[in-house]
Amino acid sequence: MKLLTEVAWRLRQRDLLQALLGVSALLLFALAVSWPGAGEANVSWESVAQVRSVALMLVAVGFGVFSAATPERLGTLVALMLLVPLVLPLEALAYAASYPDAPVWWFVLQPLLDTTSYFGLGLVLGRATKRVAALWPLLPPLVFVALLGLSVWLEEPLFNPVATSAQFSWPHLGLSLVLALATLAACVRSRVKGDGD
Amino acid sequence: MKLVWVVVGFFLLSLNGALSQAETGEAAEDVAVQFGFADEIVADAWNPLRVTLRDLESAELVLELDVGTLRGGLRVLRYTAPLAGGQGLYTFEDDIYLPTWRTFSWLVRTPERVLASGTVERRRVDNAPLHLVLAPEIGAGGRFFGEAARVVEVAAADLPERAAAYSGVRSVLALPGAAPPTTGALVSAATAGSTVLLVGALGGAYNEISALVPPPGGRLGAGWLGRTNSTRRAVQRALSAHPKPVPDTLLATLVSEDLTRTPEHLAVSWLLMGLGGYTLVTLALLRFGGAPGLLAALLLAAILGTSAARLRPAEPLLTRSRSLSLGAGGLALETELEAIFSFPAERAKVAHAAHPLPVTAARAWTTGPERFSTELDAYESIVLAGRPRLAPAVFGWQGNALLNETETALGDVFVVGDGRQAPIPVGETVTPESGNLLPQALYAGLAPLLPDGSALARSGGRIYVALPELPAEAEP
Structure with missing residues (x-):
């Protein structure tokens, strides 16, 4: 099966459509509550970016955890990566109107890299907890809390998905780039080898 | 042990302070700083500033004023200017807008030491305009004015050839026997709106100025330049016949909604x-x-x-500008008005001297000879009034007709007393006729402040005012 067909097939599945719908609904809600009235400063993107970052993180970790035991890792990963450009128009207007410091390429690249690396983290966690699969639904929120805790402990927002969503950061970019490339390489290698376990 | 270190530290600091004071005292003789005319400052106006260094290396002039109020809190104006210095006498001159201050301190420093410093006391705040007198002897000018008037006797060399310096000057009197000032200084004063009076028989030194404005005198820019006899009554009559327009007041009437409007959000x-x-x-x-x-x-x-x-604006700051030109006699006083709106929290900078209009619009600003900057919050705007400057008058009266010498057609023409007029094409003259007496919305605040016969016209954001020549009986 060609990758495009596989990804299209994956994206029409109920779980990913629900994920897309859920993230979109959250973004629309964030826009509705943060969009300013007449004469007020438009700082809506910061809120929308935080919601997008956390929502995509939860979705990516969740799919990563559950994909650990399936052969469709690459297809699921690419489908998740495509969710990012599909939801970007929902925050593009907020980005334009808020005039944030973050450059436009950060606004596009950062969610893509973060989603990929969180998927990789989910894969690792899924493998590690293979014997206690009943815990899997709890892992995404646990990861979220753990990342926040780690950031507080280190006094460094490097791993904080809320703080890094709208603020450009070289360390975060470097880290997520390395993790994303590792995740992509692992998924491609697994597909080439036909390793489904 | 800690106490010992504290005592030692305090001793060293005290020693350093004492040494600094000694250095300032030694160097201060070679540094002279003068604000206003003869150290008379007009608050809420542009004032001349002069720094003189003698045989000193390059330095920096720093002024820091707290222009806040009890209710509004601290507002800081910081002015810095480089002083080139060098062998011999070095003079730096500029014009600075000085709002009413609570504290006013200045210093001249090099990276290594403070050369001179001082303060200007709060009790010297006075926004009454000055009457400058060029007199052959001390006290000769006082007899022309009442006791309440701020009369300052100046030497010809103290009169700068910059229109902004005369922002707080109501009149300039040149008395017989005094060393004559330059024509440029008198023209600058008149164009800035001051009434310049050549009193009595002054002799040949004033021939050049007489050629520019033949006796008995006439409007020049926003002011008046003329001759009068040497009685107090004649001087008082001349002053009352030519009230000084206040550019900031006129400019404030032009701060309309279309200039300061916040961009609208999509519903x-x-x-x-x-x-x-x-x-x-x-x-x-x-x-x-x-x-x-x-x-x-x-x-x-x-x-x-x-x-x-792509809807993201290309620049973080949105600048809309408007200018006001008050002209007559071939010269005009031009003042720029800029409304800067900031999308993000950003530092707004302009490459010329300016002040916020009103000054309470900014919490703090930094300015210098050719710069102004202030911090703006996201979606905050500020209106700046530039330093007034002298320019050729390109719109004015030629007899009973209005002449457009600008490079574009002038629209929204309105003559105070005659009403709205037809647009004036480039290079053409138009004789006003009676029209709708209600001024255009843009002039609603401005027109009532201008004398009868003033003509207003607009080209884009530039507003031209041609002040009328006075009828003969009104002349002193």
């Missing part, structure tokens, strides 16, 4: 409807479109995302 209901529709279309394409549907959804996302992101 949230339209935004949500549009984006909700996009989400539905995307879901449908993914669910029923297969691979082509996925590609179509991605294409749609790319088009919408790019279009929306």
